[in-house]
Amino acid sequence: MTTDTLHKEGKTQKVIAKEADCSQSSVSKHINREAKGRKRCGRKNVQAIGIIAPWRELKQNPFKNMEEIHKEWTPAGVSASRTTTHRRLQDMGFSCRIPCVKTLLNNRQRQKRLAWTKDKKDWTAAEWSKVMFSDESKFCISFGNQGPRVWRKRGEAQNPRCLRSSVKFPQSVMVWGAMSSAGVAPLCFLRSKVNAAVYQDVFEHFMLPAADQLYGDSDFIFQQDLAPAHSAKATSTWFKDHGIPVLNWPANSPDLNPIENLWCIVKRKM
Missing domain, CATH: 3.30.420.10 (Ribonuclease H-like superfamily/Ribonuclease H)
Structure with missing residues (x-):
């Protein structure tokens, strides 16, 4: 889903900027440029286009590798290199790190931990x-x-x-x-x-x-x-x-x- 799609759905610029994870001024410039029929020269501005689908997918599954993330950019309407993909993720605040290891807990154990914490919070x-x-x-x-x-x-x-x-x-x-x-x-x-x-x-x-x-x-x-x-x-x-x-x-x-x-x-x- 791109900025143009959100604009056609009647979304406000503020909502589009939040969904696209970019500034409102970038959304405004992009919409005005499309309304006047002017085409932008040079490379596509990934920040203005705003890749919603890969961003949402990454929030749901943060264990995807760079190759899987990069392949999801094409259906979203953007053709970018792996370097651009990596730079875009960094601009969005993501960093690839070694995950911390923590003991696996089932729902029953989680509830007992929560009950234990509530019981001891006033100690x-x-x-x-x-x-x-x-x-x-x-x-x-x-x-x-x-x-x-x-x-x-x-x-x-x-x-x-x-x-x-x-x-x-x-x-x-x-x-x-x-x-x-x-x-x-x-x-x-x-x-x-x-x-x-x-x-x-x-x-x-x-x-x-x-x-x-x-x-x-x-x-x-x-x-x-x-x-x-x-x-x-x-x-x-x-x-x-x-x-x-x-x-x-x-x-x-x-x-x-x-x-x-x-x-x-x-x-x-x-």
């Missing part, structure tokens, strides 16, 4: 300071594609000093840790599969001593995710026997746990 800083956030994280020698960049000259791509080594099965270790506003707990290196028994052993030797050091005789709330070892009946019984309240936590919500930022800092420093 004060003093209430959050009582929470001890915990989590396990795997530390590997190789971090996949998240390695440092290399400065090299042309032809040095295969130079041994410019290569980063990788292995299929890198050595790794699972680490348990906890943090709160009062400080951090000592790290626990887990050398076996984490089940309910191993998890309770971590509580006895690491979590309880850290809680005594950080909180003393004051009350605290323990936070954990919904991993099988965490949500086991034996684990719930252990918390009840020791009188430790556990913070209600929505499923698949690592982004709500501030300890994830701490793990990221540690791994980046490593």
Whole structure:
């Protein structure tokens, strides 16, 4: 859909400019030029024509590549090069970036996250300071594609000093840790599969001593995710026997746990 089509439909210049994502003055000049029968010399002004269909399609599906986007310009009435297409997208405010990765959530999990947020939105800083956030994280020698960049000259791509080594099965270790506003707990290196028994052993030797050091005789709330070892009946019984309240936590919500930022800092420093 072009500016001419929108004008024939009786749209105002302001509406056309908004739909075409261009200035109102460009729309006015284009309409006046067509009304007087004058043709524009030189290359077509893509900004004045305004490509509505590809723009709407890109808003609905932002994962299209440049080749797919470029092919959609011809049905819209514009013949432009790939460079012009790319420049036009930049003018519209689009930039091609590596997408951020986030845990997939179903509708039920989204509703539980929303309910959890509404329930906790009135918590004060003093209430959050009582929470001890915990989590396990795997530390590997190789971090996949998240390695440092290399400065090299042309032809040095295969130079041994410019290569980063990788292995299929890198050595790794699972680490348990906890943090709160009062400080951090000592790290626990887990050398076996984490089940309910191993998890309770971590509580006895690491979590309880850290809680005594950080909180003393004051009350605290323990936070954990919904991993099988965490949500086991034996684990719930252990918390009840020791009188430790556990913070209600929505499923698949690592982004709500501030300890994830701490793990990221540690791994980046490593």
